[in-house]
Every structure is written in C-alpha cells, then in structure tokens.
Amino acid sequence: MYRTSSRLRRTAGVLITLALLAGPAAAEDYAASHIAAAREAIAAAHASEQFDAILPVLADQAKALFQRSNPALVQEIDSVVNDVALSLASRRPELERELERVWAARFTEEELKAITAFYESPVGKKFGENMPLVIQDSMRSAGIWRDAISTELVTKSRDELIKRGHQF
Structure with missing residues (x-):
C-alpha cells in the first residue's frame, strides 16, 4: 500500500x-x-x-x-x-x-x-533498460546518505548546544 x-x-x-x-x-x-x-x-x-x-x-x-x-x-x-x-x-x-x-x-x-x-543504438538501448534501476538505486543511496547525514547533524548540533550549556 x-x-x-x-x-x-x-x-x-x-x-x-x-x-x-x-x-x-x-x-x-x-x-x-x-x-x-x-x-x-x-x-x-x-x-x-x-x-x-x-x-x-x-x-x-x-x-x-x-x-x-x-x-x-x-x-x-x-x-x-x-x-x-x-x-x-x-x-x-x-x-x-x-x-x-x-x-x-x-x-x-x-x-x-x-x-x-x-x-x-546498443548503448542507448542498455541505457533505457537500466535507467529505471539506476534511478531506483540512486534514490536508495541518496536516502541512506540523507539518513546518515541527518543523524550526524542532529548529534553534532546537540553536542555543541550541550557544550554551550543548553539541555536537550
């Protein structure tokens, strides 16, 4: 769904x-x-x-x-x-x-x-056949990267704010 x-x-x-x-x-x-x-x-x-x-x-x-x-x-x-x-x-x-x-x-x-x-052309046919999978894999990779960066951003920002005397 x-x-x-x-x-x-x-x-x-x-x-x-x-x-x-x-x-x-x-x-x-x-x-x-x-x-x-x-x-x-x-x-x-x-x-x-x-x-x-x-x-x-x-x-x-x-x-x-x-x-x-x-x-x-x-x-x-x-x-x-x-x-x-x-x-x-x-x-x-x-x-x-x-x-x-x-x-x-x-x-x-x-x-x-x-x-x-x-x-x-042969390369164009291969490109057309593989592009949906490339896009799918790229989106998955971007999602994994986004999640890792998000976690790091929040963690480092929280640590810095705590160093400055704020509670989170």
Whole structure:
C-alpha cells in the first residue's frame, strides 16, 4: 500500500510537472514532422511507459474508497470500477499527445532525431533498460546518505548546544 501510494504521488508529481511544462507549449503549433520526431523519441526512450500504471492505480484507489463506504458490495464495486476504468483507457492517447508537445517544446526536431538515434543504438538501448534501476538505486543511496547525514547533524548540533550549556 505504501509503495503504491508513493508511486502514485511520484506519478502525480510528474503529471503536474508535465502540465506546467505543457502549458506554454500548448499555445504553440509544431510542424507535423516535429511532433512525429517527438513521438519517435518518446517511443525509443520508452518515456511514456512509466505512466501505464496511472489508471490501474486510480482504479484500485476508487475501489478502496467505495468498499470502505459499503463493504457488502465488493464484487459489484470491482465490476463497475473495472468497467469504467476500461472505458477510460481509450483516453490514453490524450496523454501521448501532451507528451509529444512537451518534448517538442523542449527539443528541436533535429535534437529529437538524435535522441531517437541514441536510444536505438546498443548503448542507448542498455541505457533505457537500466535507467529505471539506476534511478531506483540512486534514490536508495541518496536516502541512506540523507539518513546518515541527518543523524550526524542532529548529534553534532546537540553536542555543541550541550557544550554551550543548553539541555536537550
């Protein structure tokens, strides 16, 4: 549950960031070739796959919400929420279009083609496959470091304050 909640918060944060980034871009028109280059770069980088879990997570949360209110209807709630979620899955291309505009706003068509070429290269493929694990390991390492520094900061600060005659 905590993992799903944490993942949902991260996903929501990414979506909010994308919405903020897409705001100014939405007013601009991009050449079809520029959007196509963005689409190819996104596909090559597997950049939109991280958003595949949004609808299932939201469906699970909706089920939990309704089931807390009426536990006797678990099966009917599951059925209804699943049906509604499946009907909303057809709206996924809306997100793809927004992502294409975000990428087009941040990169030129030539840069997008270079990004695509990179991700289609052997090292780019390896980078794409390993980057989620690298990010996960990096976040874990940063958390361990943060916790150690936090402990040291509190301990040394407390010691210094005690030396100065304060009680903690």
